[in-house]
Amino acid sequence: MTVQAVIEQEKLAQFEAKIENEIKIEPNDWMPEDYRKHLIRQISQHAHSEVIGMQPEGNWITRAPSLRSKKILLAKIQDEGGHGLYLYAAAETLGVSREQFISWLHEGKAKYASVFNYPTLNWADIGAIGWLVDGAAITNQVSLQRTSYGPYSRAMVRICKEESFHQRQGYEIMWRMMEGTKDQQRMAQDALNRWWWPSLMMFGPHDTDSPRSEKAIQWKIKRESNDRLREKFINKTIPQAELIGLKVPDPELRLNEDGTYQHGDINWDEFYAVINGNGPCNKQRLQHHIKAHQDGAWVRETAAIHQQKMNNHGKH
Amino acid sequence: MESTNDQQGELYEVFIQSKPGQSFKHAGSVHAFDKNMALQNARDTYTRRNEGTGIWVVPSKEITALSLEEQAYFVEPSTDKIYRHPTFYNLPEGVKNM
Structure with a gap:
């Protein structure tokens, strides 16, 4: 064995010991190339999801039914933008620039959560998104607070503090509609019908079909499996639906003896179709992001020139 | 890349x-x-819920950090001087306010 190989092996052993002892890995620490790659992919995908997720909700800012709901929705969407920034910053510590992440997104080389490729058809959808989509995201993010990579973990802690308002505002919308007219109740139920399955898909394929998960769990990037997190989400969400008179659109849903739920089959063909670009809004979401980015280019160029002038000025 | x-x-x-x-x-x-844009962005990104009133922003490239190779020996001297800690000392029974 070469000296280099011995050193590498020693570094790997130190890395694995840290993971074993729940010591966070920090940006300057040695890490296996696959660990870095997995994090770059996972954190940037998470960041893109936060930012693309602003679009379906942004659709309803000008049409929110009251000033109260408009202010709340604006604050929520601003939070999502902030969450994207925390995550981009965490991802950048792995040696890839912000500009590069954005350009991978625009080139279609990076993914975001498939759920944001569904349209928001009416106000009840804003309720369903906050309650279900944010609810699913929280379930995942609470678990990720314990991820082994320091910057990712710290971003998750910050995000989790802000997310519970998001879920409550969504549930409140659904509750108020269920207390309202027959038409409002129908709208709420229709929104649940359309968002339930895409929300369950947010946790990703079944553990048996998730090839990257095993390594990610071994390295403690992910702390719980896709199926375990999905089960947790289902178990807490169904009683919330029942409490306000909503029915989860799953004829095969069964209550197990231990109080957990057994759900029907998820339509994975739909999941993969949407992931691969064939959802109802994929093109629209990406084009909108590219347009907003291009429309803002002159601001960045001007700011960069200004910065250069100030730097030169400072030298005299 | x-x-x-x-x-x-x-x-x-x-x-x-x-x-x-x-x-x-x-x-x-x-x-x-x-600098001003950094302060504004910091306010918008990190203080949306009364997280703080004071904000510092520092260009990341101006921060000097301990290198990974130095870590072990650089901080090592503090571990062998346990007499710097109050718990190192023996005291007579009954002594108060110390």
């Missing part, structure tokens, strides 16, 4: 003081083209 001409400014580290009198704590980082 770079395949873009876009630029999003320099990286700044953000430190937040939660209340007057408290020490400033690292909160995260932002991109900005100058």
Whole structure:
């Protein structure tokens, strides 16, 4: 064995010991190339999801039914933008620039959560998104607070503090509609019908079909499996639906003896179709992001020139 | 790896003081083209819920950090001087206010 190989092996052993002892890995620490790659992919995908997720909700800012709901929705969407920034910053510590992440997104080389490729058809959808989509995201993010990579973990802690308002505002919308007219109740139920399955898909394929998960769990990037997190989400969400008179659109849903739920089959063909670009809004979401980015280019160029002038000025 | 001409400014580290009198704590980082923009971005990104009143922003490249190779021996001297800790000392039974 070469000296280099011995050193590498020693570094790997130190890395694995840290993971074993729940010591966070920090940006300057040695890490296996696959660990870095997995994090770059996972954190940037998470960041893109936060930012693309602003679009379906942004659709309803000008049409929110009251000033109260408009202010709340604006604050929520601003939070999502902030969450994207925390995550981009965490991802950048792995040696890839912000500009590069954005350009991978625009080139279609990076993914975001498939759920944001569904349209928001009416106000009840804003309720369903906050309650279900944010609810699913929280379930995942609470678990990720314990991820082994320091910057990712710290971003998750910050995000989790802000997310519970998001879920409550969504549930409140659904509750108020269920207390309202027959038409409002129908709208709420229709929104649940359309968002339930895409929300369950947010946790990703079944553990048996998730090839990257095993390594990610071994390295403690992910702390719980896709199926375990999905089960947790289902178990807490169904009683919330029942409490306000909503029915989860799953004829095969069964209550197990231990109080957990057994759900029907998820339509994975739909999941993969949407992931691969064939959802109802994929093109629209990406084009909108590219347009907003291009429309803002002159601001960045001007700011960069200004910065250069100030730097030169400072030298005299 | 770079395949873009876009630029999003320099990286700044953000430190937040939660209340007057408290020490400033690292909160995260932002991109900005100058100091004022860094302060504004830090406010919008890290203080949306009364997280703090005091904000420092520092260009990340101005921060000097201990290198990984130095870590072990650089901080090592503090571990062998246990007499720097109050618990090192024997005291007579019954002594008060110490």
